[in-house]
Amino acid sequence: TRVKPPLPAASILPLQHVGSLISGRDSGLPGPGSPATAAPAPNVYGRQLALGSALVNVQIPLLLGQFVEIVGKYTHDHLGNFMMEARSLGLHLLTLYTVQGVLTFGYLVLLSRLGERIAKDIRQQLFGCLLRQDIGFFDTKKTGQLVARLTADVQEFKSSFKLVISQGLRSCTQMAGCLVSLSVLSPRLTVILLMVTPALVGAGSLLGALLRKLSRQAQEQISKATGVADEALGNVRTVRAFAMEPQEEQHYGEELEKSCELSEKLGRGIAIFQGLSNIALNCMVLGTLFIGGTLVAGQELSGGDLMSFLVASQTVQRSMANLSVLFGQVVRGLSAGARVFEYMAVIPDIPLQGGHCIPHTELQGAVSFHNVCFSYPSRPGFPVLKNFNLRLPPGKIVALVGLSGGGKSTVAALLERFYDPTEGTVCLDGQDLRNLDPSWLRGEVIGFISQEPVLFGTTIMENIRLGKLDASDEEVYAAAQEANAHNFICSFPEGYDTVVGERGVTLSGGQKQRLAIARALIKQPKVLILDEATSALDGESERVVQEALDRASSGRTVLVIAHRLSTVRAAHQIVVMSKGCIKEIGTHSELMRRGGLYAELVRSQTLMPPGYKNYNPRF
Numbered sequence: 012t013r014v015k016p017p018l019p020a021a022s023i024l025p026l027q028h029v030g031s032l033i034s035g036r037d038s039g040l041p042g043p044g045s046p047a048t049a050a051p052a053p054n055v056y057g058r059q060l061a062l063g064s065a066l067v068n069v070q071i072p073l074l075l076g077q078f079v080e081i082v083g084k085y086t087h088d089h090l091g092n093f094m095m096e097a098r099s100l101g102l103h104l105l106t107l108y109t110v111q112g113v114l115t116f117g118y119l120v121l122l123s124r125l126g127e128r129i130a131k132d133i134r135q136q137l138f139g140c141l142l143r144q145d146i147g148f149f150d151t152k153k154t155g156q157l158v159a160r161l162t163a164d165v166q167e168f169k170s171s172f173k174l175v176i177s178q179g180l181r182s183c184t185q186m187a188g189c190l191v192s193l194s195v196l197s198p199r200l201t202v203i204l205l206m207v208t209p210a211l212v213g214a215g216s217l218l219g220a221l222l223r224k225l226s227r228q229a230q231e232q233i234s235k236a237t238g239v240a241d242e243a244l245g246n247v248r249t250v251r252a253f254a255m256e257p258q259e260e261q262h263y264g265e266e267l268e269k270s271c272e273l274s275e276k277l278g279r280g281i282a283i284f285q286g287l288s289n290i291a292l293n294c295m296v297l298g299t300l301f302i303g304g305t306l307v308a309g310q311e312l313s314g315g316d317l318m319s320f321l322v323a324s325q326t327v328q329r330s331m332a333n334l335s336v337l338f339g340q341v342v343r344g345l346s347a348g349a350r351v352f353e354y355m356a357v358i359p360d361i362p363l364q365g366g367h368c369i370p371h372t373e374l375q376g377a378v379s380f381h382n383v384c385f386s387y388p389s390r391p392g393f394p395v396l397k398n399f400n401l402r403l404p405p406g407k408i409v410a411l412v413g414l415s416g417g418g419k420s421t422v423a424a425l426l427e428r429f430y431d432p433t434e435g436t437v438c439l440d441g442q443d444l445r446n447l448d449p450s451w452l453r454g455e456v457i458g459f460i461s462q463e464p465v466l467f468g469t470t471i472m473e474n475i476r477l478g479k480l481d482a483s484d485e486e487v488y489a490a491a492q493e494a495n496a497h498n499f500i501c502s503f504p505e506g507y508d509t510v511v512g513e514r515g516v517t518l519s520g521g522q523k524q525r526l527a528i529a530r531a532l533i534k535q536p537k538v539l540i541l542d543e544a545t546s547a548l549d550g551e552s553e554r555v556v557q558e559a560l561d562r563a564s565s566g567r568t569v570l571v572i573a574h575r576l577s578t579v580r581a582a583h584q585i586v587v588m589s590k591g592c593i594k595e596i597g598t599h600s601e602l603m604r605r606g607g608l609y610a611e612l613v614r615s616q617t618l619m620p621p622g623y624k625n626y627n628p629r630f
């Protein structure tokens with residue numbers, strides 16, 4: 012099942028055009044006829060105003076030529092009244108200048124509005140698309156790179172989009188209009204101009220392709236540098252704890268240096284391009300003057316017409332110069348746009364929604380893994396689970412223990428449907444998880460408590476309510492009580508309204524864990540996954556949290572992943588894993604009697620010095 016996420020209707024029209032323009036394929040967005048296409052978009056008005064302004068600009072050289080004719084007439088003979096003759100032409104020109112000014116104002120205002128709206132819509136849609144991606148997608152991407160696409164790339168794309176319309180469209184229209192005027196004024200001169208232009212455009216396109224490639228590399232390098240900074244700032248406590256500041260600075264500096272070199276190279280390329288195009292354009296003007304002057308000398312062209320030709324060819328020159336400046340921006344904008352739309356086109360394999368929900372009254376909470384084989388998408392040739400079979404009976408506690416890297420957390424990730432098995436099936440009450448609604452599964456059936464609980468920088472109340480968005484205050488209090496958290500929350504001056512700071516830095520490990528438990532319990536999950544939930548805590552915190560977990564576990568299907576075997580003695584079943592396979596299975600006393608891997612693990616942990624929690628012997 013491949014589901015394209017719904018898109019905000021207001022953004023459809025511009026993005027549909029822009030998306031397919033950049034990616035070169037159908038953007039997959041709803042087409043004409045959708046409600047958003049009913050009203051004319053501001054870019055239509057903007058384009059019309061820009062075109063109008065450019066067309067007015069084309070008239071101006073012709074009128075200026077006529078003006079020069081009048082001036083010329085009064086240079087030779089002083090009969091008549093110059094003011095009388097020039098006044099109406101002057102007024103005409105003044106009117107055109109005013110109209111041109113008003114049109115320019117109008118299209119720039121519209122364009123700015125359109126640009127900002129497009130940027131907002133792209134950001135919103137890209138963010139939505141990123142949030143919907145498979146977990147496997149994030150295994151291979153750095154957060155900094157993704158954030159850079161949301162910020163810098165969209166900004167770059169917006170700027171070039173606005174420039175293309177404001178300057179590009181105007182310059183192109185002016186150039187076309189002026190070329191028509193030029194051909195009326197002097198077909199011979201225009202033909203010469205037209206013979207030179209394609210050669211210049213060809214050379215420009217060639218250089219442009221090289222610059223586009225360079226720009227893409229430069230932007231990728233910037234994202235890489237941002238990723239390094241993001242990782243260091245996001246994990247600043249670890250950086251501080253290991254005194255890694257100089258290394259991180261050096262690492263960031265190295266990536267920045269590379270990005271700087273690439274950007275400088277790109278800058279040099281753009282400079283060469285602009286320098287060459289300036290020389291070419293100036294030579295064209297000089298040539299026009301030279302040949303035009305010859306025509307005037309031969310009485311084939313009037314002085315006024317040459318003046319018109321010069322002004323028009325100046326406009327052509329200005330337009331071409333504008334286009335060459337625009338070119339660098341467009342190169343950057345197109346590659347930024349391609350990067351943004353690349354992610355928007357990625358369709359996740361595991362949709363967020365869609366599928367069957369088991370009615371609450373029928374839900375048992377029986378989980379089973381049938382012949383599951385699994386490799387992470389980021390490491391396809393490396394099997395993590397091999398022919399894995401396991402049953403979690405409803406209402407029972409099953410513990411997964413074993414060597415580090417044996418695949419215990421992977422089993423939990425498959426049950427959460429963060430990934431789909433490469434082979435085999437994972438079932439809930441006999442139904443393949445692939446047929447069940449993932450949002451329902453994660454939102455209502457499974458509660459997940461990990462070793463490193465992540466809290467959001469909001470109040471305690473809101474953090475607990477994340478487990479069930481429509482929960483009442485009473486439900487939040489009840490969940491907090493069940494998680495042994497109510498007392499410590501009430502001891503804070505602001506109680507449930509205490510803001511926990513970014514990622515919950517203002518709380519102790521045990522407090523954070525109990526809030527995470529309350530957040531998982533508020534949805535009253537049928538299945539509970541505890542992934543090393545107490546391993547990061549000290550003795551006292553562990554006791555309080557373990558108490559909360561024991562209470563939370565009763566009457567639920569529980570999958571406990573544990574290193575410390577003392578915490579899983581009471582489990583109904585203990586599964587010992589090694590290298591993606593089940594080595595032993597049974598209760599604590601059965602496994603101890605057997606004297607195998609589990610008994611060896613227990614013995615080695617009992618012999619461990621106190622406080623050495625995560626010791627894991629090699630087998």
Ligand SMILES: Nc1ncnc2c1ncn2[C@@H]1O[C@H](COP(=O)(O)OP(=O)(O)OP(=O)(O)O)[C@@H](O)[C@H]1O
Nearest residue numbers: 150387389390395414415416417418419420421422
């Ligand atoms: N996101 C991932 N992408 C690629 N490989 C992964 C990923 N997560 C884990 N692995 C690999 O899968 C194997 C099993 O990892 P897993 O985390 O399931 O083991 P574990 O038994 O839970 O280990 P531990 O007890 O140390 O937490 C390891 O070899 C690990 O390197």
